[in-house]
Amino acid sequence: MTRVRLLVFNAALGVLDYRVPDGMRIEPGNVVIAPLGPRQILGIAWEPERLNAKEVPSEKLRNVLEVLPVPPLPAPLRRLIEWTADYYCAPLWAVARMALGSMAALRGGGTVTEYRLTGQEPARLTPQRAAALDALQGEQGTIRELAELASVSEGVLRGMVGAGLVEAVTVDLDRPYPRADPAHAAPHLSALQKEAADLFVRAVDDGGFAPFLLDGVTGSGKTEVYFEAVAEALKRGRQVLVLLPEIALTENFLRRFEARFGVPPILWHSSLKSSERRRAWRAIVQGSAQVVVGARSALFLPYARLGLVVVDEAHEVSFKQDDGVRYNARDVAVMRAKVEGLPVILASATPALESMQLADAGIYRRVELADRFGGARLPAISVVDLRSEVPPPGKWLAPRLVDEMRARLERGEQSLLFLNRRGYAPLTLCRTCGYRFQCPNCTAWLVEHRFSGRLACHHCGHETPVPEACPECGAADCLVACGPGVERIADEVAELFPEARVATVTSDTMNNPERIGTFVAAAEAGAIDVIVGTQLVTKGYHFPELTLVGVVDADLGLDGGDLRAAERTFQQIAQVSGRAGRGEKPGEVLIQTRHPEAAVIAALASADRDAFYAAEIEARREAGAPPFGRWAAIIVSSEDQAEALAAARAIGGCAPDLPDVLILGPAPAPLALLRGRYRFRLLVAARRSAEVQKVLRGWLDPLEFPRGVRVAIDVDPYSFV
Ligand code: ADP
Ligand code: ZN
Numbered sequence: 001m002t003r004v005r006l007l008v009f010n011a012a013l014g015v016l017d018y019r020v021p022d023g024m025r026i027e028p029g030n031v032v033i034a035p036l037g038p039r040q041i042l043g044i045a046w047e048p049e050r051l052n053a054k055e056v057p058s059e060k061l062r063n064v065l066e067v068l069p070v071p072p073l074p075a076p077l078r079r080l081i082e083w084t085a086d087y088y089c090a091p092l093w094a095v096a097r098m099a100l101g102s103m104a105a106l107r108g109g110g111t112v113t114e115y116r117l118t119g120q121e122p123a124r125l126t127p128q129r130a131a132a133l134d135a136l137q138g139e140q141g142t143i144r145e146l147a148e149l150a151s152v153s154e155g156v157l158r159g160m161v162g163a164g165l166v167e168a169v170t171v172d173l174d175r176p177y178p179r180a181d182p183a184h185a186a187p188h189l190s191a192l193q194k195e196a197a198d199l200f201v202r203a204v205d206d207g208g209f210a211p212f213l214l215d216g217v218t219g220s221g222k223t224e225v226y227f228e229a230v231a232e233a234l235k236r237g238r239q240v241l242v243l244l245p246e247i248a249l250t251e252n253f254l255r256r257f258e259a260r261f262g263v264p265p266i267l268w269h270s271s272l273k274s275s276e277r278r279r280a281w282r283a284i285v286q287g288s289a290q291v292v293v294g295a296r297s298a299l300f301l302p303y304a305r306l307g308l309v310v311v312d313e314a315h316e317v318s319f320k321q322d323d324g325v326r327y328n329a330r331d332v333a334v335m336r337a338k339v340e341g342l343p344v345i346l347a348s349a350t351p352a353l354e355s356m357q358l359a360d361a362g363i364y365r366r367v368e369l370a371d372r373f374g375g376a377r378l379p380a381i382s383v384v385d386l387r388s389e390v391p392p393p394g395k396w397l398a399p400r401l402v403d404e405m406r407a408r409l410e411r412g413e414q415s416l417l418f419l420n421r422r423g424y425a426p427l428t429l430c431r432t433c434g435y436r437f438q439c440p441n442c443t444a445w446l447v448e449h450r451f452s453g454r455l456a457c458h459h460c461g462h463e464t465p466v467p468e469a470c471p472e473c474g475a476a477d478c479l480v481a482c483g484p485g486v487e488r489i490a491d492e493v494a495e496l497f498p499e500a501r502v503a504t505v506t507s508d509t510m511n512n513p514e515r516i517g518t519f520v521a522a523a524e525a526g527a528i529d530v531i532v533g534t535q536l537v538t539k540g541y542h543f544p545e546l547t548l549v550g551v552v553d554a555d556l557g558l559d560g561g562d563l564r565a566a567e568r569t570f571q572q573i574a575q576v577s578g579r580a581g582r583g584e585k586p587g588e589v590l591i592q593t594r595h596p597e598a599a600v601i602a603a604l605a606s607a608d609r610d611a612f613y614a615a616e617i618e619a620r621r622e623a624g625a626p627p628f629g630r631w632a633a634i635i636v637s638s639e640d641q642a643e644a645l646a647a648a649r650a651i652g653g654c655a656p657d658l659p660d661v662l663i664l665g666p667a668p669a670p671l672a673l674l675r676g677r678y679r680f681r682l683l684v685a686a687r688r689s690a691e692v693q694k695v696l697r698g699w700l701d702p703l704e705f706p707r708g709v710r711v712a713i714d715v716d717p718y719s720f721v
Contacts (some may be wrong), residue, residue, distance in 0.1 A: 002026075003061060005051055006034060006043030009093050015053040016043070019061040026064065029072025031106055033065045033509050040065060042103075044073060044096055050082065051092070068106045071285055073099055073302050076339040081300070083339070083561045084332055089632075089696055089713040090325040098300035098325070101281025104274060111170050112275050116140040118167045128156045129165065140169065141273050173278050177266060182231035184262035186498045193225050196367045199635050200229035204236070204308055205344035211334050212313075213359040214347040216369030218578025219376055219542070222347045223253075225369065226310050227260050229345065230291060234261070238307020239284070240291045243329055245316035247271070247295055248507070249540045251462040251516040253312075257291070265717065268294035268301065296321055296329040299336065309337050313539050314346035314355065315571050317564070320718040328716060331357075349573040349578055352628045353564075353620065372582070379549070379580040379587030383596045383605045395492055396484045401550045401590050402496060409500055409529055413585065414545045417489055417532045418538065418576040419552040422506045423447040424488045425481030428455060428466075435472035441676045449508065450487050489552055497530070505533035538576040544583025549576055554593040554601060562720040563625055566600045570612055573604050624685065626716060633714040634682040634700070636666065640708060641678040649707045650678035656699050660687040671721040677710075681720075 002020040018034050020026050030045040074080075077099060085092040100106060117136050125133070133149035146166075147154045156706050160166040189197055196214070203210040216222045233240045244250055258264045266280050266289045283289035287304030296319060311319070311333050319329040337344035346355055346364070359366040372378060397405075397417075408415045427445045428434045437446040439457035448454035448466060456463045469476045481488070490504045500573040503519060510516045522528050523543050531537060533547075557569040573591060581587020593601050603612035612638065620626045634651060638644035647668035655663045665682035672679055686692045696713055705711060 003048075003058065004032075004045050004064060005048035005053055006032065006064075007046050007051065007093055007096055008034070008036070008041050009097055010036070010041060011091065011093070014091065014093055014142065015046075015051045015369055017048075017053055017056050017061060017283045018043075019058070021063045022063060024067060025201070027072055027076060029074060031068045031070055031073070031100065033068065035062050035065060036421060039102065042100075042106075043406070044569065045099050046078065059654045069108045070106055070282075071302070071304065075303075076336075076341075077300070077302055079339045080134040080332070080336050080429060083335055084300075084325070084327055086693060088325060088327050088715050089693055090327070094325050095300070095327075098297060099302055102277050102286075103272065103299070105278040105281040111172055112142070112278075113168050114140050114171050114275060115143055115146055115161065115166050115168055118165060120164055122163065122165060126156075128152050129160055132156060132160065133165065136166075140171075142275070145273050171275060173275065174282055175279070176288060177264040177283060177290070180234055180261040180263050180265070182234040185260055186228075186231070187224050187260075189224065189228070190373060192369060192371065193221050193308075193373070196369060197225045197228035199365075199367060200226060200343065200345060200366045201232045204229050204232040204238070207307075208341050208343075209338045210343040211337065211358075212343065212345045213351055213355050213364040213366045214369070215351055215359070215366055216347070216349060217372060217377075217378060218349045218575065219372040219582045220349075220369035221373040222349075222369060223256060223312070224260075224373075226312075226345050226347060227257075229308055229343070230302040230310070231261075232433060233260075233307040234290055236307060237305065238705050239289060239303045239305050240310070241306060241333075242291065242293045242307045242310045242312060243298060243319070243333060244293060244295065245313050245318045246260075246536075247513075248510055248516055248536050249313070250293060251513050252520060252540050253293060255520075257293070261291075265291040265293045268292050268298040270295070270297060294329075299329050299332055304344060306336075306340055309333050309344040310341060311344070311346045315348045315350050316351040316539075317718050319637075320716075321494075322714075322719050326712070326714045326717075328718075331406065331716070350574045350609075353567055353613065353616055357617060360617075376582055376584070377586055378607065379577055379589045381577060381589040381591065381605055381607060383601060384590050385596050386592050386594050396489060396552055397492060397496070397550070398590075398592055401592065404548050404588065404590060405493075405497070405530065405550070408548050409497060410585065412526070412545075413547045414523070414529060414531065414543060415548040415550065416533065416537060416546055416554055416576070416579055417493070417550045418533060418535075418572075419486050419489055420535050420556060420572065421483075421485040422508055422534055423456065423485040424450040424491075425483055425485055427482040428479055429474060429482060430470035430475065430478050431480050432446065432475040432478045433470060433473035435470055440608050441673065443671050443673045447485065448481055450491075451504075451508065459671065481602040484552070486532050486534055493532060494528050500529040501527060502530045502532060504529045505531055505537045507534070509537060510536060535572060537579070538572055539578075541579060542582050543579065545585070546579055547581055547587050549584050549587070549589045551576065551589070551591040551593075554591045554604075555595055555598075558595070558598065558600070563631075564718065566598075567616060568602065570600050570616075574609070577604070624687065628688065630686045630688060630690065630715075631717060632684040632686075632696060633711040633720070634665075634684065635669065635679060635714060636681075636709065637674070637677040637679045637712075638706075638709045639677055643706055643708055644678040644680055647705050647711070648682070650703065650705075651700065651711070652682060654681075654703070656695055658690065658695065660690040661692070662686070662696055669721060 085095045115276045132150040358364045405415045423446045443460040577589040636648040662685045666680040669679040669681045
């Protein structure tokens with residue numbers, strides 16, 4: 001009799017043993033279905049010696065029911081899953097789940113029925129049908145997906161099928177993707193670019209683990225350069241994974257990729273349609289998906305023939321996942337390259353301090369592109385001291401910035417104003433009684449959004465219409481907006497320059513690929529004069545006519561002073577500055593601040609990046625902060641405040657006493673209430689010599705908590721709220 005050890009997708013169980021019935025063959029990595037009580041569960045066969053399970057006598061074992069018709073998860077991927085679970089103190093099954101696309105994909109190919117417009121123009125239309133006709137141009141999907149897209153009921157769409165307005169199409173789930181052509185439109189690289197590209201190409205040829213930090217100024221052609229490595233992998237029939245920090249950037253990337261390779265790459269992100277997800281996953285495991293571009297979640301997929309990993313904008317904090325498995329996709333990408341023996345390229349104009357330090361230490365190979373491509377120069381940067389150059393009352397743009405914008409408008413050039421704050425105003429209060437609008441579920445003010453006429457919480461999504469009168473004192477017309485968000489800056493621009501064409505770019509306005517595409521096309525065509533945006537516009541875009549960048553409030557990110565506040569401010573402002581002067585005309589950047597003396601502002605103004613990194617690295621070293629020490633956060637939460645506090649105190653009460661580990665807290669989290677849960681935090685600050693994960697497990701594993709309490713461990717935390 002043979003037994004098999006399964007990693008099962010169940011939080012309480014984790015690992016279970018089963019019997020392999022006669023005639024069934026199972027090898028490690030196989031995805032199987034097994035019985036659990038009256039139900040069936042999904043499991044992955046694993047090397048038994050690598051997982052602990054309760055010993056069950058053979059006669060009690062139940063039979064595995066079925067091996068799913070997909071290739072086994074390869075051994076290097078299993079090792080990566082183990083490493084990730086171990087390093088981030090996460091359950092193995094939760095990490096492994098990220099490797100599997102969907103149940104449908106595991107079940108095999110076949111066909112699905114999707115629907116699309118027939119193109120027929122009916123004589124008369126109900127408003128709902130008219131709306132659906134409008135929304136569904138060029139779309140195809142299941143009835144449910146289309147209903148969601150068009151914001152109509154499924155019934156409306158079924159009616160439209162009956163009326164011949166919508167038709168069914170049969171879609172082959174395993175139909176092949178068009179092939180990318182490595183020679184489609186190869187660019188002429190500059191000598192410096194060529195040197196960098198050759199290094200990457202050789203690394204792809206040679207195989208073997210080779211981590212690179214592609215450190216090139218904005219506009220130096222980093223994408224063109226790593227595309228050469230992509231081309232080489234394609235020629236050799238190897239797959240490529242490109243990680244981007246957010247979906248908003250993919251639109252731009254897709255177009256560039258298609259221009260270079262003739263076809264778009266394969267997308268992987270959380271909002272794919274189910275049929276797209278199925279098709280992509282199956283092409284990935286079969287090896288026919290050539291280049292996959294995705295957000296974090298593309299990292300754990302079972303590529304059959306991976307040959308290269310690229311992490312673009314590798315400094316971005318959104319590579320850190322802050323719920324579920326709290327992993328950093330940048331770091332796990334390097335680990336994936338290591339277990340698979342591959343080159344990995346981390347590309348950025350403003351690398352993370354951690355990456356800089358690894359490059360300094362010779363662990364990553366640094367490849368520099370010090371100049372912009374085609375003779376474009378980096379923009380001139382100057383500081384506007386808001387203490388002496390004061391904007392008019394109730395306004396946010398200093399006279400000098402306004403003058404520069406006017407000059408751009410007169411010359412037909414573009415300006416970009418950057419403020420990393422969505423909405424109209426971050427705080428609304430009552431002039432009469434002082435009442436402030438606060439989220440009922442979170443320790444946070446409600447943010448006014450004028451576009452939608454609502455007050456919204458940016459943490460939990462709670463929304464309420466802006467009321468006519470104060471809910472506390474009942475006074476009418478008494479609400480005042482405090483402070484600016486991008487919508488308010490856009491209003492100010494419209495007042496100053498009524499003729500200017502203004503685009504507001506935030507996750508509220510650019511929430512789907514079409515809108516992003518429309519914006520990019522308009523900006524490139526010169527149909528936009530002023531862009532007002534959040535961090536969404538700081539990177540990736542290349543608008544040749546954009547010659548002025550105004551940073552509305554450079555001090556915003558420095559408040560609160562968490563570990564990376566200065567680094568993040570530096571990166572954001574350097575990135576947004578990098579949007580200026582990318583074409584033939586020189587660019588200029590004005591940074592509005594009340595703290596021109598702050599080290600980060602001074603470094604930006606003098607374009608002295610090295611000085612900034614050197615000072616920041618020294619400060620971290622002094623403080624024993626990452627990357628020189630290892631930090632981990634413990635976040636305890638419950639809907640019941642007393643219960644959360646008691647659990648946090650219990651954890652604090654049995655904190656280990658070790659010479660190389662300092663434990664701070666528990667203390668109420670800055671976001672003391674989040675989505676209705678009360679939160680307390682502890683911070684573990686350890687020397688590099690300490691084995692933090694082992695300490696955490698030895699400390700927390702024996703503890704038991706009431707059902708309502710959640711204890712999350714965040715290794716290498718990025719968020720401190
Ligand atoms: P980065 O990612 O470093 O900011 P990009 O890769 O976006 O730089 O390059 C900036 C601009 O210069 C893009 O429009 C790109 O197409 C162009 N470019 C860079 N290198 C070349 C090249 N060798 N030939 C033609 N165009 C190039
Ligand atoms: Zn909230």
